[in-house]
Amino acid sequence: MHVDLYERIWMWAASAMIALFLAVVAFSAATQAVHPPGEVETIDPLQVRIQGEFAAPGVHRGPGGETTVVVVAEMFRFEPSVIRVPAGEKVTFRVTSPDVLHGFQVVGTNANVMVAPGYVSEFSLTFPEPGEHLVVCNEYCGLSHHLMSGKLIVEEAR
Amino acid sequence: MSVASPVLGAFAADRDALDLLASRRLASCNFAVAIAAFGLGALMAVMQALARADLPVWFSSPAVYYLSVTAHGVLMALVFTTFFIMGLGYLLMRRAFGGLEWETLGWVSFWTAVFGTVMTTLAILSGTSTVLYTFYPPLEAHPTFYIGATLLVVGSWLWCAVMIRTWLVWRRTHQEPMPLAAHGILTTVVIWVLATSGLAAEVLGQLIPWSLGWVETIDPIVARTWFWWFGHPLTYFWLVPAYVVWYTILPRVAGGLLFSDKLGRVVFVMFILFSTPVGFHHQFVDPGVHAGWKLVHTFTTYAILYPSLVTAFTIIASLEVAGRMRGGKGLFGWLRTLPWRDPLFSGVALAMLTFAIGGFGGAINAAYAMNTVVHNTAWIQGHFHLTVGTAVTLTFMGATYWFLPKLTGRRLALRPLATWQPYVWFGGMMLFSLTSHATGLMGQPRRVFSSSYFGDEVAGSWRLLTGMSAAGGVVLFVSSLMFLAVVVATWRWGRPVTEAAELEIEFAAALDPLPERRPVWDRIGLWALIAVVLVIAAYAKPIYDLLSLERYGSLPFRPF
Ligand code: HEM
Numbered sequence: 001m002h003v004d005l006y007e008r009i010w011m012w013a014a015s016a017m018i019a020l021f022l023a024v025v026a027f028s029a030a031t032q033a034v035h036p037p038g039e040v041e042t043i044d045p046l047q048v049r050i051q052g053e054f055a056a057p058g059v060h061r062g063p064g065g066e067t068t069v070v071v072v073a074e075m076f077r078f079e080p081s082v083i084r085v086p087a088g089e090k091v092t093f094r095v096t097s098p099d100v101l102h103g104f105q106v107v108g109t110n111a112n113v114m115v116a117p118g119y120v121s122e123f124s125l126t127f128p129e130p131g132e133h134l135v136v137c138n139e140y141c142g143l144s145h146h147l148m149s150g151k152l153i154v155e156e157a158r
Numbered sequence: 159m160s161v162a163s164p165v166l167g168a169f170a171a172d173r174d175a176l177d178l179l180a181s182r183r184l185a186s187c188n189f190a191v192a193i194a195a196f197g198l199g200a201l202m203a204v205m206q207a208l209a210r211a212d213l214p215v216w217f218s219s220p221a222v223y224y225l226s227v228t229a230h231g232v233l234m235a236l237v238f239t240t241f242f243i244m245g246l247g248y249l250l251m252r253r254a255f256g257g258l259e260w261e262t263l264g265w266v267s268f269w270t271a272v273f274g275t276v277m278t279t280l281a282i283l284s285g286t287s288t289v290l291y292t293f294y295p296p297l298e299a300h301p302t303f304y305i306g307a308t309l310l311v312v313g314s315w316l317w318c319a320v321m322i323r324t325w326l327v328w329r330r331t332h333q334e335p336m337p338l339a340a341h342g343i344l345t346t347v348v349i350w351v352l353a354t355s356g357l358a359a360e361v362l363g364q365l366i367p368w369s370l371g372w373v374e375t376i377d378p379i380v381a382r383t384w385f386w387w388f389g390h391p392l393t394y395f396w397l398v399p400a401y402v403v404w405y406t407i408l409p410r411v412a413g414g415l416l417f418s419d420k421l422g423r424v425v426f427v428m429f430i431l432f433s434t435p436v437g438f439h440h441q442f443v444d445p446g447v448h449a450g451w452k453l454v455h456t457f458t459t460y461a462i463l464y465p466s467l468v469t470a471f472t473i474i475a476s477l478e479v480a481g482r483m484r485g486g487k488g489l490f491g492w493l494r495t496l497p498w499r500d501p502l503f504s505g506v507a508l509a510m511l512t513f514a515i516g517g518f519g520g521a522i523n524a525a526y527a528m529n530t531v532v533h534n535t536a537w538i539q540g541h542f543h544l545t546v547g548t549a550v551t552l553t554f555m556g557a558t559y560w561f562l563p564k565l566t567g568r569r570l571a572l573r574p575l576a577t578w579q580p581y582v583w584f585g586g587m588m589l590f591s592l593t594s595h596a597t598g599l600m601g602q603p604r605r606v607f608s609s610s611y612f613g614d615e616v617a618g619s620w621r622l623l624t625g626m627s628a629a630g631g632v633v634l635f636v637s638s639l640m641f642l643a644v645v646v647a648t649w650r651w652g653r654p655v656t657e658a659a660e661l662e663i664e665f666a667a668a669l670d671p672l673p674e675r676r677p678v679w680d681r682i683g684l685w686a687l688i689a690v691v692l693v694i695a696a697y698a699k700p701i702y703d704l705l706s707l708e709r710y711g712s713l714p715f716r717p718f
């Protein structure tokens with residue numbers, strides 16, 4: 001098939017650019033474990049507040065010293081509404097909802113996950129610097145959606 | 159959009175002209191509904207733009223805001239686009255193939271879609287369906303919201319049938335390649351059928367039975383998966399008809415030739431293949447879907463950048479040809495000779511410029527590391543107002559200026575308004591959208607009535623930009639009014655056209671010679687089949703995995 005020379009050059013350049021994008025994605029996935037969160041875990045939304053870890057949401061320290069933050073996102077608040085985590089350490093978040101979809105976004109960080117009833121969202125993150133962050137719900141969940149917020153306070157490393 | 163035959167002045171005696179206009183009535187009626195929906199959607203938009211900047215709007219409240227965003231999203235993204243595309247399909251296919259088959263079915267399609275639209279709009283305005291245009295369960299709308307939307311889609315399927323039938327009948331007696339415009343419209347049809355199969359699974363399989371109370375619970379992640387099976391190709395259902403205008407009409411209006419007809423066909427085929435197996439890029443941060451499948455959909459997402467990059471070259475090259483044919487010289491001198499005062503030309507040119515910016519943002523959204531920064535922030539709202547809200551919409555506005563005389567038999571009225579309207583829209587949208595991108599990066603969520611967050615300091619730092627964004631919204635509204643004024647004034651009071659040529663629809667001729675027999679790119683059925691295989695490969699396993707989890711459904715909620 002005949003294609004104009006300049007256009008052919010452009011098409012090769014476009015292919016190269018896309019190949020480059022893909023290589024970056026594949027490379028960072030393979031070597032630096034940059035993955036989207038892919039937690040596959042279900043939970044009965046009617047039992048969220050009654051039994052299991054989400055009956056007592058909060059910041060927990062495991063036996064090995066690891067920090068797990070268990071959050072319930074519900075119309076129209078987060079529990080706990082103020083989260084305190086240490087700086088410079090890996091922190092694992094586990095979030096679910098007993099009602100509708102919500103978002104859990106810590107402004108100014110890479111923490112941003114969808115929260116769905118019936119499923120547990122999980123991701124880990126290290127906050128390098130101490131400081132205070134606004135936490136917002138970023139998925140429409142009803143008429144007070146814009147009020148649904150909280151705080152995340154990163155404290156000096158212990 | 160006159161229903162009765164317009165007065166054609168001295169030209170009125172010409173029966174052929176009257177017949178021509180009458181034959182375009184089905185297209186006219188679809189365009190009329192589209193433009194009315196646009197007008198209503200634009201009215202809601204200003205209020206939203208002001209409210210989310212925390213500016214005092216006395217008639218606004220959370221209930222009004224979210225109801226309005228629902229109506230705006232549905233009217234703009236689903237009603238305006240679908241009716242406009244159906245109108246364009248009738249207009250261009252009739253021209254390409256010298257007639258339409260099953261035109262009566264086209265009218266059934268129109269009334270079904272109108273009926274469904276009215277039903278859904280009333281459900282929204284009644285306040286019982288404030289679920290936004292994505293209607294994610296377990297937010298539950300009134301059943302008539304879903305049923306109305308279904309009827310709109312059923313209407314559009316009947317339109318697909320008319321398009322396919324018209325092509326098949328023509329093909330029986332023709333060996334040559336079909337006109338490129340028809341190729342693009344059939345591409346749109348295939349994409350739409352693939353897309354709406356996912357929507358049908360969600361709405362018929364889950365939402366309607368659940369909202370009627372026949373089943374108690376619903377799985378929100380399964381629903382989201384079906385929704386985004388639909389949602390991404392939906393964007394190409396909007397975009398490909400705009401590309402049809404860029405490829406087949408723009409070069410002619412610019413006074414030049416299409417640089418490559420062949421590559422246009424290749425581009426359309428790539429859209430058929432890759433527009434659907436990409437939906438998980440909207441679910442990067444969803445629970446319940448394995449990271450591996452998100453990665454697979456990332457790869458196909460980058461593949462779909464390719465046809466748009468090729469389009470950029472072909473169209474810009476076509477414009478250069480036009481500019482030089484008009485006597486332009488030098489490296490960029492040809493740009494100046496282009497018809498910047500023709501509203502089809504300027505509308506499409508500005509649409510393309512906007513799409514370049516929007517496409518760049520899209521490449522960022524698709525990289526999931528960056529996606530976590532922008533997911534569900536105001537960035538997204540900025541992004542789709544550049545793409546569908548401008549690249550597609552401004553193309554459609556330009557196309558409206560172009561076909562209005564051919565549908566009404568009247569010349570454009572209020573010509574200076576038409577000349578400036580695309581520029582005003584472009585300016586308003588840059589203000590509205592670039593500031594939204596910025597506040598999104600700073601963390602402002604989308605879909606919020608107010609973003610003061612109890613006086614939070616960081617939220618306070620968004621204020622200036624949201625205020626500028628609101629100003630952009632006002633400019634956009636002014637531009638919308640200019641557009642509507644030209645349409646109404648032309649239809650009611652435009653001066654009658656005097657020459658038959660003004661009613662002609664002419665496609666751009668191509669620089670490259672067409673083959674005598676139809677090339678493999680014209681085998682739409684074959685490409686559709688391969689596309690189905692790709693969709694199955696991308697979705698069968700993850701959906702099966704999802705369905706085989708131990709799942710707990712959700713009861714309905716109506717927090718509005
Ligand atoms: C008249 C100019 C327009 C203005 C001022 C405008 C403004 C807005 C605003 C302020 C929002 C709400 C954002 C939020 O709360 O997240 C919005 C949402 C939206 N707009 Fe527009 N818009 C305009 C035109 C359009 C056009 C032409 C389209 C598409 C054809 C469009 C499609 C949408 C969609 C799909 C939403 C999303 C609703 C949602 O998040 O549920 N808009 N618009």
Ligand SMILES: [Cu+2]
Pocket residue numbers: 102103137138139140141142144145146148
């Ligand atoms: Cu919310």
Ligand SMILES: [Cu+2]
Pocket residue numbers: 389390393437439440
């Ligand atoms: Cu997409």
